[in-house]
Amino acid sequence: IVIGHEIYVLGGCINGELTTNVFVIDCLHNTFRFLPSMRVPRGCAAFGIVDGKIYVIGGYNKVDSLDNWVEVFDLEKQTWESFSGLCNEELYKITLKSVVMNEKIYIMDRRYSVVYDPRKSVWERDFILNTYWEVGSCVIDNMLYTFGFDCQKSVYRIRVYDPRVRVWSFVKGVENIPMMLKTQGSRMANHGGDLTILLNLDKSGGTEIWCIQVALERRGEHREIWGKVLWSNLVLTLKNSSTIVQCLDITI
Known part of the structure; x- marks a missing residue:
């Protein structure tokens, strides 16, 4: 995720294993810094910034633990917050693309496209977007x-x-x-x-x-x-x- 002159890197793989690491690359000053880690390791998660918070969705391969399916990072406080977002089990494993439009997070993979409204904690399918x-x-x-x-x-x-x-x-x-x-x-x-x-x-x-x-x-x-x-x-x-x-x- 890009915010101004900084790139936020959340999760990913290290030596083939998913990681909880979060760090920021400062392209203006050519530096980087670590942020507090996520609760669970994630790869190919969906990301979206709404109301000054980064929503991290999915990318976690243990569907039996739905409490951690959504995590929220407060950009002002630089802390992680708990979030009781509804899990969409169709997308819990992998996400290929995520964008934000009109304060809603659009999540796409090769089979599904869904829309998540974090303000209302509501999911819906978008069959046209996936076309x-x-x-x-x-x-x-x-x-x-x-x-x-x-x-x-x-x-x-x-x-x-x-x-x-x-x-x-x-x-x-x-x-x-x-x-x-x-x-x-x-x-x-x-x-x-x-x-x-x-x-x-x-x-x-x-x-x-x-x-x-x-x-x-x-x-x-x-x-x-x-x-x-x-x-x-x-x-x-x-x-x-x-x-x-x-x-x-x-x-x-």
Whole structure:
């Protein structure tokens, strides 16, 4: 999780074992510090910041102990709090993606998409969200943007999901970016309200990493979302095959 110039790392694996460790990477001062540990070890948990608190959900492989399924970290007090959130047993093992939109935490894996409202402690399924989301997605202005393959046109395109009406649509104006035709993976980030995309392209056994920055705006009577490419460029060339794991926007 990114907060300003800091990256919060919660849980994960050390030598193949889940950990309770929590630490912060300070990108402004090039330092890091440990925070109080979580109650239970977690990996691939869902995270969301609502009302100044980090909600850590799932990623804990002991479904018989539901009391620890949700933990809450108070950013101001820098302490963990108990939380009696209702457990959704369908997601207790693994989570591939989690985002916050409209103060609700959206949790997705390959089979399910669910929405958690921490203020009301209420879960609900979202069957539409699971249709097109990809791991490489991000939130801008409470809308989820994702980058995936359009089977009908055999091209990669940018989609956007409006959680208020639960509808997917295409971002217009950015259908013909050349490198989108041959990308093997991507990650996205919200950079000052613009959509920043890192593309992973295979090149004769090596890899090219391209970066594209897209400005977004609403147009017309139906308030359709249009994009305009501000710039695109090759930012890194590698001799070996590689995978983009994260795309994070840090404020320095």
